Amino acid sequence: MNMISLTNISKSFHVGKASQFVAVNDVSLDIEPGKVTILKGPSGSGKTTLMTLIGCMARPTSGRIVLSGMRAAWMASEEPAGVEITSLPERFLNDIRRRTFGFVFQQFNLLKGISVLENVMLPAYPTGEDHREFAKRAGVLLEQFSIARHASSPVEWLSGGELQRVAIARALINDPSVIIADEPTAHLDTALSREFMTIVGTLKKAGKTILIASHDPIVFDSPLADRVVEMRDGVITSSGPKP
Amino acid sequence: MILHPAVLSLMTMSLLAGIMVLLAGAVGVRILFSWNIKSGSELQLSLERQTYLVSTILAYTFVFQILSLFLYIYTADNLHGLFVGAMCAAGTLNVNEYGYPVLLLKIVNFLLAGTWLIVNYADTRGYDYPLIRAKYALLLLIAPLVLFEAYEQYRYFSGLHADIITSCCGALFSQDTRNISGDIAALPARPMAIAFFAAMTATLVSGHLFYWKGRGGWLFSAVSLVAFLVGVASLISFISLYIYELPTHHCPFCCLQEEYGYIGYALYATLLGGAVTGLGTGVLMPWRNRGSMKQVIPQLQRTLTLVTVILYLLFTLIVLYRIKFSALTLGW
Amino acid sequence: MNRTIERHKNILEFSLSSLLRRKTKNASLLAIYTLIVFAIASLLFFLSAMKREALLILKDAPDMVVQRMEAGRQDLVPLSYAKEIAALRGVREVKPRLWGYYYDSPSGGNLTVMTAEMPAGFIKIGSGVSRLRRATAADVIVLQSYDNEVPLMLEIEEVLPYESELAAADLVIMSELDFRKLFKFPQGHATDLALTVANPRELSTLAGKIVDKFPDARPILKSEMLRTYDSIFDWRGGMMLVMMIAAVLSFIIFAWDRATGLSAEERKEIGILKSIGWETSDVLLLKFWEGAVISLSAFFFGVIAAYVHVYFFSAPLFQPVLKGWSVLYPQFKLVPAVDTYQLGVLFFLTVAPYTFATIIPCWRAATIDPDAAMRS
Ligand SMILES: Nc1ncnc2c1ncn2[C@@H]1O[C@H](COP(=O)(O)OP(=O)(O)OP(=O)(O)O)[C@@H](O)[C@H]1O
Ligand SMILES: [Mg+2]
Numbered sequence: 019m020n021m022i023s024l025t026n027i028s029k030s031f032h033v034g035k036a037s038q039f040v041a042v043n044d045v046s047l048d049i050e051p052g053k054v055t056i057l058k059g060p061s062g063s064g065k066t067t068l069m070t071l072i073g074c075m076a077r078p079t080s081g082r083i084v085l086s087g088m089r090a091a092w093m094a095s096e097e098p099a100g101v102e103i104t105s106l107p108e109r110f111l112n113d114i115r116r117r118t119f120g121f122v123f124q125q126f127n128l129l130k131g132i133s134v135l136e137n138v139m140l141p142a143y144p145t146g147e148d149h150r151e152f153a154k155r156a157g158v159l160l161e162q163f164s165i166a167r168h169a170s171s172p173v174e175w176l177s178g179g180e181l182q183r184v185a186i187a188r189a190l191i192n193d194p195s196v197i198i199a200d201e202p203t204a205h206l207d208t209a210l211s212r213e214f215m216t217i218v219g220t221l222k223k224a225g226k227t228i229l230i231a232s233h234d235p236i237v238f239d240s241p242l243a244d245r246v247v248e249m250r251d252g253v254i255t256s257s258g259p260k261p
Numbered sequence: 262m263i264l265h266p267a268v269l270s271l272m273t274m275s276l277l278a279g280i281m282v283l284l285a286g287a288v289g290v291r292i293l294f295s296w297n298i299k300s301g302s303e304l305q306l307s308l309e310r311q312t313y314l315v316s317t318i319l320a321y322t323f324v325f326q327i328l329s330l331f332l333y334i335y336t337a338d339n340l341h342g343l344f345v346g347a348m349c350a351a352g353t354l355n356v357n358e359y360g361y362p363v364l365l366l367k368i369v370n371f372l373l374a375g376t377w378l379i380v381n382y383a384d385t386r387g388y389d390y391p392l393i394r395a396k397y398a399l400l401l402l403i404a405p406l407v408l409f410e411a412y413e414q415y416r417y418f419s420g421l422h423a424d425i426i427t428s429c430c431g432a433l434f435s436q437d438t439r440n441i442s443g444d445i446a447a448l449p450a451r452p453m454a455i456a457f458f459a460a461m462t463a464t465l466v467s468g469h470l471f472y473w474k475g476r477g478g479w480l481f482s483a484v485s486l487v488a489f490l491v492g493v494a495s496l497i498s499f500i501s502l503y504i505y506e507l508p509t510h511h512c513p514f515c516c517l518q519e520e521y522g523y524i525g526y527a528l529y530a531t532l533l534g535g536a537v538t539g540l541g542t543g544v545l546m547p548w549r550n551r552g553s554m555k556q557v558i559p560q561l562q563r564t565l566t567l568v569t570v571i572l573y574l575l576f577t578l579i580v581l582y583r584i585k586f587s588a589l590t591l592g593w
Numbered sequence: 594m595n596r597t598i599e600r601h602k603n604i605l606e607f608s609l610s611s612l613l614r615r616k617t618k619n620a621s622l623l624a625i626y627t628l629i630v631f632a633i634a635s636l637l638f639f640l641s642a643m644k645r646e647a648l649l650i651l652k653d654a655p656d657m658v659v660q661r662m663e664a665g666r667q668d669l670v671p672l673s674y675a676k677e678i679a680a681l682r683g684v685r686e687v688k689p690r691l692w693g694y695y696y697d698s699p700s701g702g703n704l705t706v707m708t709a710e711m712p713a714g715f716i717k718i719g720s721g722v723s724r725l726r727r728a729t730a731a732d733v734i735v736l737q738s739y740d741n742e743v744p745l746m747l748e749i750e751e752v753l754p755y756e757s758e759l760a761a762a763d764l765v766i767m768s769e770l771d772f773r774k775l776f777k778f779p780q781g782h783a784t785d786l787a788l789t790v791a792n793p794r795e796l797s798t799l800a801g802k803i804v805d806k807f808p809d810a811r812p813i814l815k816s817e818m819l820r821t822y823d824s825i826f827d828w829r830g831g832m833m834l835v836m837m838i839a840a841v842l843s844f845i846i847f848a849w850d851r852a853t854g855l856s857a858e859e860r861k862e863i864g865i866l867k868s869i870g871w872e873t874s875d876v877l878l879l880k881f882w883e884g885a886v887i888s889l890s891a892f893f894f895g896v897i898a899a900y901v902h903v904y905f906f907s908a909p910l911f912q913p914v915l916k917g918w919s920v921l922y923p924q925f926k927l928v929p930a931v932d933t934y935q936l937g938v939l940f941f942l943t944v945a946p947y948t949f950a951t952i953i954p955c956w957r958a959a960t961i962d963p964d965a966a967m968r969s
Contacts, residue, residue, distance in 0.1 A: 032303075033302065033303055066964075066967050066968065067964075069967075070963075070964040070967060075868065075962075075963040075964040075967075076962065076963070076964050077301040077306065078301050079301045079302065080301065104301065105298055105299045105300075105301075105389075106388055107298065107309055107388065107390060108309055108310075108872065108873060109385060109872060109873075109874070110388045112870065112871075112872040113872075115870055116870040121868060121869060123868070123966065123967060124967075127865045127868060127869070127966050128865075129862055129865060131614045132610060132614065136607075136610070140607075140866070140869060141869040141870040141871075142603075143600075143603040143604055143607055143871075143875075144600055144603070144604060144870070144871050144872065144875035144878075145596075145600070146595075146596030146597060146598075146599045146600035146603075147596075147599060148599055149599070149602070149603060149606075188869065189869075192870070200967055266636075266637055266640075266938050266942065267934075267938045267941070269942075270938055270941040270942040270945075271941070273946065274941055274945050274946070274949075277945075277946060277949045278949070281949060281952065310873070310960040313873045313874060313877065313956060313959065313960065314952075314953070314956045317877060317952055317955075317956060318952060321948060321949065321952060325945065328937075328941065328945075329941075331937075332937055332938070332941060335934050335937070336938075339934065
């Protein structure tokens with residue numbers, strides 16, 4: 019299982035300009051495999067930025083992030099397992115991201131005008147996998163989240179809760195080991211937020227590592243949360259008890 | 262200057278390609294100076310993004326080069342009626358002193374762009390981009406050449422005036438002409454045929470050795486380059502005789518015409534293709550056993566070697582086929 | 594290998610669905626693109642068809658024509674020249690020719706008048722003349738002769754067949770007698786001499802000999818005529834083409850603009866794709882396929898439309914511009930003369946510039962930060 023360790027991670031924007039801004043400042047953190055970790059903090063504290071760094075979407079300005087226990091296709095067989103993702107070019111970061119992380123966004127980020135099924139399959143297109151293979155997987159996922167009857171309708175027709183489930187199904191299409199969710203319940207009412215946490219429960223049971231940024235008490239007070247990390251102004255103020 | 266559609270399109274496209282490659286070269290210079298893969302700085306991130314632009318430009322340029330090479334020859338062929346003494350492309354190219362250098366530049370640029378793409382392919386498969394500097398140094402060689410080609414081509418076309426008297430393949434590629442093309446044509450058929458089959462066999466053998474034993478990569482690449490040159494010379498010296506079924510016609514262009522079943526395209530495509538892959542194999546040699554490239558290059562080189570050998574074999578087979586079914590028999 | 598193919602297949606499929614999703618935008622791009630291809634293809638097809646016609650005429654032309662120059666202008670040739678030239682070695686036959694132009698004031702057309710062995714009082718006319726004078730076989734045509742005497746009344750023996758070539762349309766063929774009457778043409782002279790030689794290879798030597806003998810003679814070789822024809826067509830066509838190039842350039846700017854001015858919607862979509870695991874080169878591939886689909890369809894439709902325009906309808910859009918030398922313009926069907934070379938040139942003139950113009954905008958779009966989608 020992959021453990022994600024961050025050492026002295028910083029991310030600055032507009033370096034050398036008047037608008038220079040440090041969004042994440044010298045953060046060190048270990049994220050346990052198979053557990054639910056919650057990032058909590060006020061708006062602008064750097065949660066999203068930190069998640070993009072962990073999720074291989076962006077590279078930190080300094081510091082190291084290591085995915086231990088991970089083996090990339092392009093690694094020599096004699097190299098020990100574990101990848102330092104901080105100095106990898108986009109091509110390779112992306113390769114890791116595709117196979118390791120699934121993302122759920124606050125605004126769901128589904129493509130309008132194409133069907134639910136296509137939306138779910140979208141992350142698999144560039145992997146070069148056989149279309150039939152991932153179409154089958156997508157069908158199973160839609161079944162699992164009880165949205166199979168909407169498979170061929172465009173996403174505009176779906177309700178908020180259904181959209182959320184489509185987004186989760188899409189995050190799972192490449193069978194990632196880590197799920198990253200940024201404010202997943204911000205657009206949901208209480209009932210749907212609870213339903214989301216139920217899904218998190220099943221994912222956790224399936225052995226996924228889960229990282230959620232949220233300031234919704236339904237999320238961080240949930241019994242499922244193994245650890246709550248608090249951030250403020252780009253630094254970690256409390257990293258919570260290690261589970 | 263002749264306002265022929267093809268002339269205008271060749272010139273505009275060369276200009277466009279030149280500008281794009283110049284742009285790529287500018288990126289190349291910045292990368293040579295500031296590349297640092299370990300850094301997460303914004304400069305580095307932006308340079309990495311620009312590498313995608315450069316590979317896209319080079320990929321299109323490569324395709325453009327091969328198309329423009331054939332379009333150039335075809336256009337020269339098409340215009341031959343305008344010049345006294347020109348019977349095919351050979352004569353039109355000879356109208357002024359830029360015709361043949363442009364042809365040569367087009368071939369060289371095609372080979373270089375192809376090699377660059379091979380190096381790029383290998384490089385982007387190593388997580389630390391180990392060939393990046395070599396790759397961009399090579400790009401800095403290609404960019405001026407492509408621009409130069411556009412310029413020379415402009416001079417060639419602007420120096421074309423109908424009614425210029427020129428000499429054509431009959432005279433240019435004739436054994437009595439004292440210049441380089443004449444010398445090639447004068448190469449005696451028999452030793453040349455021996456050299457040709459020897460070069461092709463050497464490529465096959467060294468390719469076999471490299472493919473199965475992983476030894477002699479340099480040798481293979483060098484041999485394949487020599488085989489390319491010998492192939493071109495043979496085309497002029499004796500293969501052409503069998504194609505045209507005339508004991509004295511040595512033109513390397515006429516075979517692209519319909520009356521010879523477009524056999525020239527097959528011959529040049531296989532020969533040029535084999536030269537690119539053979540050259541690419543050699544260029545990758547210095548990095549063969551370095552770090553992240555251990556996983557990539559040997560495998561890639563095997564594929565390239567295989568492609569080279571297959572293309573050259575195809576070339577040889579076409580030649581043998583022509584010799585067998587040609588009405589011409591040379592007395593040897 | 595398999596994976597590469599699958600990747601292309603998946604992304605191509607998605608690019609098709611993306612194109613369909615933005616129907617109006619892409620349809621307008623496709624329409625303009627097709628129009629450009631259509632215009633240039635029509636021009637190329639038309640020029641090559643015309644050239645082919647011209648070459649057909651010249652094929653039957655004599656090996657050499659000898660004219661006489663008087664103070665640098667073409668003048669009549671005394672028949673004595675013909676006799677002496679016929680005596681030169683290598684000359685098989687010398688034929689004095691009589692021909693000229695007749696300005697037909699009622700219709701405003703310029704007719705080419707030639708002579709042939711035929712009974713006096715009869716003529717053969719080209720289809721253009723027939724149309725202009727609204728006269729067909731067995732009708733009588735009146736021509737005004739040069740000596741202001743009675744006009745010539747000539748009966749039409751035959752209208753030359755419809756599909757005959759370009760130059761035949763304005764043709765009037767009459768007997769030598771009528772010709773001399775019409776133009777008050779001096780006896781013992783001809784317009785020029787047509788030579789047939791035994792060995793075409795010796796044409797230029799022969800031309801040299803003729804000039805030696807008659808310094809005022811101007812021999813014109815058939816190959817020279819071919820060349821002049823060729824360059825005139827290329828020149829005329831070239832001028833048109835320059836205008837076309839201007840059109841192409843504005844099209845490139847248009848394409849650039851279209852590709853750069855990605856709508857907010859498209860930008861967002863690419864951001865989403867990148868955030869869910871698409872890489873820059875995947876998006877580039879997507880854009881490549883989109884461009885290829887648009888380009889190839891435009892090329893295909895444009896070429897077909899041009900083919901129909903030129904070969905089925907005889908290029909109505911071009912006739913006034915390119916053939917403007919006479920009101921007698923022929924209405925024959927052009928014979929298809931399309932080859933791979935023309936298609937190659939066409940491809941180079943249309944698809945290649947479009948492709949190059951979209952490289953940078955596509956790259957810009959493809960390098961949107963993947964985390965941009967997380968902050969919108
Ligand atoms: N690309 C960027 N350029 C400049 N500043 C940025 C950029 N991305 C983020 N920031 C800044 O970094 C800070 C941290 O942003 P981030 O989105 O990580 O906060 P957050 O904790 O997720 O807030 P919220 O709860 O509102 O989502 C913000 O002040 C933001 O303005
Ligand atoms: Mg946020």
